[in-house]
Amino acid sequence: MEGNILDILKNLGFTEYEAKAYLALLEESPLTGYAAAKKSGVPRSKIYEVLDQLTHRGDILVSPGNTPQYTPVPAKELIKNRRIQAEENFELAEKSLQDFQYSSQDRENIWNITGSKEILDKVRARILAAENRILLEIWEEEFHELEPSLRQAASKGVSITIIAYGVIASDFADVYLHYMGSEITEEYGGRWIVMSADDEEVLAGIVSLGKDSRAAWTMHVGLVMPITEVMIHDLYLMEIMEKHRDVLENSFGKNLQNLRQKFSLHPDFKKHYMK
Known part of the structure; x- marks a missing residue:
């Protein structure tokens, strides 16, 4: 089952390490970076890079302090955000590519x-x-x-x-x-x-x-x-x-x-x- 969820998250733009870290936080949170690495199986040498990327993208939240702790954005909210982003990207692509429409529809x-x-x-x-x-x-x-x-x-x-x-x-x-x-x-x-x-x-x-x-x-x-x-x-x-x-x-x-x-x-x- 977890393998299927990992594949689904990859389809949403997650790397394998990001997907594992996010799932680990869904199962238990908040977690420190060390605990997240241990629970998810992401190498400790990579975990903070992965958590920073998830935080930057808005998929997880981090609490400030000497030992930062991480918690995930709820799955339903994550999916809603991805859907909004996808619609925005489609609209942007449609507008950006409109100038190329005529050449792509070569009438000959x-x-x-x-x-x-x-x-x-x-x-x-x-x-x-x-x-x-x-x-x-x-x-x-x-x-x-x-x-x-x-x-x-x-x-x-x-x-x-x-x-x-x-x-x-x-x-x-x-x-x-x-x-x-x-x-x-x-x-x-x-x-x-x-x-x-x-x-x-x-x-x-x-x-x-x-x-x-x-x-x-x-x-x-x-x-x-x-x-x-x-x-x-x-x-x-x-x-x-x-x-x-x-x-x-x-x-x-x-x-x-x-x-x-x-x-x-x-x-x-x-x-x-x-x-």
Whole structure:
């Protein structure tokens, strides 16, 4: 058990000697430096250096006198102080690194992401970074994974529009159920995800292959513009199909099959992107 606590304290920035000294003082205090060394196992040659560092950091208190005695800051107070310090450090880092944001988001690069979990992690991060609008083309399996992040973005005023394959219902987004969701799933033999955020970045890829899933994320305008516009044109088509399905299917067949046949390389509509 003590080994686990030592590891936890190390994660909070303690050295091994500091952690041992602090734990010894939690178990019994106040202690002199000599007693603290004896109880903690910290070498006597190191104990006063260790206690001085803990005192300087505010993790323990020292009483003045010919023979100083030491007592620990209570564990709950220590954790609260560490949390406050961490938040202050994060805020400082955010402000300090803001000037480097543009250069780190090089608009000429296209970044590859491998693995379905890694892809969804990236989508989740970009959802939470969005400020104005998210366009998302997604299957219901991945929607459930991302729903909490999408809801959080919506609560900040971000407009969210979803092109949905499968049954997706939402009280925070405009959802357009694709009129051919089940057929497309069958034809492609897999699921993809496409996201456009603030008309400034896009992520697109296949997410149904587990560790072999592949996606690309970019802020390259040469890809952001056409991918975003293709998604918008999908929304146009779904609005049109909703209002004029009978007329369109009378001209082009059920689910526009004649059009799809005209522009498909494969007579059976089976796609072969994932050979």
